[in-house]
Amino acid sequence: MDINAYISSGILQEYALGHISDQERSEVECMSKIYPEIREALTTSEIDLESFAAAYAVKSPSKSRENILVAVKRQAQDSTIHSVTKDDNASETKEILIQSEVTERKSAWGGWAAAAAVIAIAIAVWQYTDNQASKDELQALKVEQNTLENKTAELETRVAQLSDGLNEVYSSSVKKVTLKSVKENNTTQLALLWNTETGEVKLNTSALPKLPSDKQYQLWVLKDGKPKDMGVLSKTEEGILIASNATKDGDTFAITIEPLGGKASPSLDQLVVMGAIS
Structure with a gap:
């Protein structure tokens, strides 16, 4: 089963x-339950989703409803209430009553109109503020989405590398060789992987001491005591290195210190590490 393809399919998300x-x-x-890589990727997806939801939970503007109700109540209280004054003249009293009623109605309508205007303005302000907040949150969500996509891509690459490494380590065609120091009281060790099908050789050079500018390490493979050049090791690269030459036959690997550029045959007095192929 291609574990990397299964994880990349998006089914875990x-x-x-x-x-x-x-x-x-x-x-x-x-x-x-079967594949630890899938369980780790699934756990990562769930944690990212929970962090994403917690970080961008949308909240409504604080006390917006209470502010609108207070504005309406205040406007209603400011409406003018007119009283009717009695007069000895009946016609004047009637006229005053009619005018007062008209005034009260106008005042009432004016009060409610003003209150409605306050509500409309408050709603408009709230909507504008909410829209601006939504735009800012949308932009933040886009940034977070890009970040998560980049993180997912990095995790997929890492899973693929780990998967390839595990396949190589546990492949029956790959031999594992430990190169040990030939000098007393020296614990230097190097790990070497030899693919007997392709002839490719990989080794970890990080444990090798640095050399003078006119010297270079050279890798050899021996078969029945006869050495074969596997190429000089890079002076600038430390870590996992692929040998410049390949071999499909041999019983021992060794590294010597040679002049810059290497030699056709090894300097046995400059032997650093060696290891037999089991």
Whole structure:
């Protein structure tokens, strides 16, 4: 099974979101129990989703409803209430009553109109503020999405590298050789992987001491005591290094110190490490 392809399919993210069928859910849970890489990727997806939801939970503007109700109440209290004054003249009293009623109605309508205007303005301000906040949050979400996508891509690359490394280490065609120091009281050791099918040789050079500018390490493979040049080791690279030459036959690997550029045959007095192929 291609574990990397399964992780890259997006089914683990869909599982974390709850967007898969019962059959797919059972499959994911089963695969995560069998393959540690899938379980780790699934856990990472769930943690990223929880962090994402917690960081961008949308909240409504604080006390917006209370502010609108206070404004309406205050406007209603400011409405003018007119009283009617009695007069000895009946016609004047009637006229005053009619005018007062008209004034009260106008005042009432004016008060309610003003209150409605206050509400409309308050709602408009709230909507504008909410829209601005939504735009800012949307932009932040886009940035977070890009970050998560980059992180996912990095994790996928790392999983692929680990998968390739594990396949190589446990492949029956790959021999593991430990090169040990030939000098007393020297514990220097190097790990070497030899692919007997392709002839490719990889080794970790980080444990080798630095050399003068006119010297260079050279790798050899021996068969029945006869050495074969596997190439000089880079002076600038420390870590996992692929030998410049390949071999499909040999019983021992060794490293010597040679002049810059290497030699056609090894300097036995400059032997540093060696290891037999089991």
